[in-house]
Amino acid sequence: MKEGPDIAHVANLIGEPARANILSALMTGKALTASELAQEAGISLQTASSHLSKLEVGGLIAPRKQGRHKYFSLSSDDVAHVLEALMGLAARTGHLRTRTGPRDAALREARVCYNHLAGEMGTRLFDTLLERKLLSQQGSDLHLTQSGTRFVTDFGVDLVSLRDHKAPLCKECLDWSERRSHLAGSLGRAFLTRIETLGWAKRDRKTRIVSFTRQGRSSFERLLED
Amino acid sequence: MKEGPDIAHVANLIGEPARANILSALMTGKALTASELAQEAGISLQTASSHLSKLEVGGLIAPRKQGRHKYFSLSSDDVAHVLEALMGLAARTGHLRTRTGPRDAALREARVCYNHLAGEMGTRLFDTLLERKLLSQQGSDLHLTQSGTRFVTDFGVDLVSLRDHKAPLCKECLDWSERRSHLAGSLGRAFLTRIETLGWAKRDRKTRIVSFTRQGRSSFERLLED
DNA sequence: CGAATGCTTCGATTATGATCGAACTATGAA
DNA sequence: TTCATAGTTCGATCATAATCGAAGCATTCG
Structure with a gap:
């Protein structure tokens, strides 16, 4: 009863609606200010400040001060992973907050x-x-193969600067809507950035939707089939 | 702000210490009665009853009546997966409930x-x-290969009866202490059962510890190296 | 400097829900 | 039937924490 990590504390942090909204908003990956998060969660700035400090002490989010603004972001991929897992469970146990609509379809895509x-x-x-064996999976470790390295470089991702970081290059993350893995880690991040840079897709500012242009979509298809 | 699954509700269910204790106790995989769970969580039977009904309505646990007893177990592997993910996050953010001790080492092993x-x-x-290519991983799908099927059958697992179930045969589950995957799904279950049947290891009744005998450990080593 | 903006702290209010005693239902045993 | 055990329901109590107004810092801008 008293062994192991304290999951209640962490789950309790996530389990408050306002805080869950804050964390969900941060799932976009963008760093947001306290005021933005307050608005996102539908609470006053004072209340948000209190929640944010709890999340920070709890190690779920990390602040970064910039002038008189304070930007918050999720403190690690781990946090995102737990949130996705929770979304999956919530979706499967039927706890949806809204009816499935067109927006939901876009999110799933x-x-x-x-x-x-x-x-x-x-x-x-x-x-x-x-x-295509561009990525090889040994146990739960992922590595770029030689051809994978070429593929990624051809696509326009600067691997050299990525490898500098301590953070793992490739990770997998379980997808709540698909029940399958997608690519996480710094390479995953670089991929999305590159897709945006190429103008294939745009992120919506308010939601987590990534909308591909028609050209972008077919370019993406070609990339996969190549 | 209102799209997507309601993670707050699910997280809130897990985020109450008594309920977290109940769920942790069920991570052993054993079905436990309401009274046993009350004792495990250190609360009265009435209180436990209230918590259990909330967990049940929330879809996290499933009851099974047997005479005048009511047995509870986790309702799916998904729930276990979320709990493990939470444990990992909690451990990494340093929210341990107790100092690491010998018991903790046994748990990690x-x-x-x-x-x-x-x-x-x-x-x-x-x-x-x-x-050894006994298991092949395509994306996030796992399959037994031909040699894998032989391996598992040789080990004494009855695959035929396992394949009958609708539940996936092989799944992976991220381990909180190792940060790597281990085998879940019905095959994972069968493996553990077989290890117990062979007398290689015993489960502790109260904790989640699996203690291998000396012989069992070396048999296990041999199995892996074969 | 003073004014404005972003955020935090304090304090009072309020709502929620965890808790358990007591009474109740259901199953099983004598 | 009567008694015992397992579990639920009800009701009262109590503690916690979410909320926001008001005041307080800190930073930037004019």
Whole structure:
């Protein structure tokens, strides 16, 4: 009864609606200010401040001061992973907050999961990388193969600067709508950034939706089939 | 702000200490009665009853009546997966309830994660299955290969009866102490059962610890190296 | 400097829900 | 039938924490 990590504390942090909204908003991967998060969660600035400090002490979010603004973001991919897992469970146990609508369909097709691509497009990318042996999976470790390195570089991602970081290059993240993995880690992030840079898709500012242009979509298809 | 699944509700269910204790107790995979769970969580029977009904309505646990007893168990592997993910996050953000001790070491070595083997022994099994190509991983789908089928059958697992179920045969589950995957799904369950049947290891009744005998440990090693 | 903006702290209010005693129902045993 | 055990329901109590107004810092801008 008293062994192991204290899951109640962490779950309790997530379990308050206002805080859950804050965390969900941060799943877009963007750093947001206290005021923005307050608005997002539908609470006053004072209340938000209190919640934010709890989340910070709890290690779920990390602040960054910039002038008189204070930006918050999720403190690690782990947090995003737990949130996605919770969304999956909540969806499967039928605890949806709204009826499924067109917006929901868009979310399922392509969305942001803490800076990397999730949804159907995300899992397809991940699966293709494995099928074409651009990515190799040993146990739960993921590595770029030689051809994978070439592929990624050709796509325009600067691997050299990525490898500098301590953070793992490739990680997998379980997708709540697809029940499959998509690519996380710094490479996952770089992929999404590159897709945006190429103008293939745009992130919606308010939601987690990633909307591909028609051209972008077919370019993406070609990339996968190449 | 209102799209997507209601994670706050689910997280809130887990976020109450008494309920977290109940769920943790059920991570052993054993079905427990209301009274047992009350004792496990250190609360009265009335209080436990209230919590259990909330967890049941929330879809996290499933009851089974047997005479005048009511047995509860986790309602799915998904729930166990979320709990493990939470434990990982809690452990990494430093929210341990107790100092690490010998019991903790035993837990890290081998423990039960909702009826399948977790901890170091669990992840080693999983990795070996992949290395020796007994298990193949395509995207996030896992399949037994032909040689894998032979391997498992030789080990004494009755695959035929397992395949009958609708539930997926192989699944992966992220381990909180190892940060790697171990084998879940009905095959994972069968593996642990078989290990127990062979007398290689015993589950502790009260904790999640799986303690291997000396002989069992070396048999296990041999199985992996074979 | 003073004014404005972003955020935090304090304090009072309020709502929620965890808790358990007591009474009640259901199953099983004598 | 009567008694015992397992579990639920009801009701009262109590503690916690979410909320926001008001005041207080801190930073930037004019």
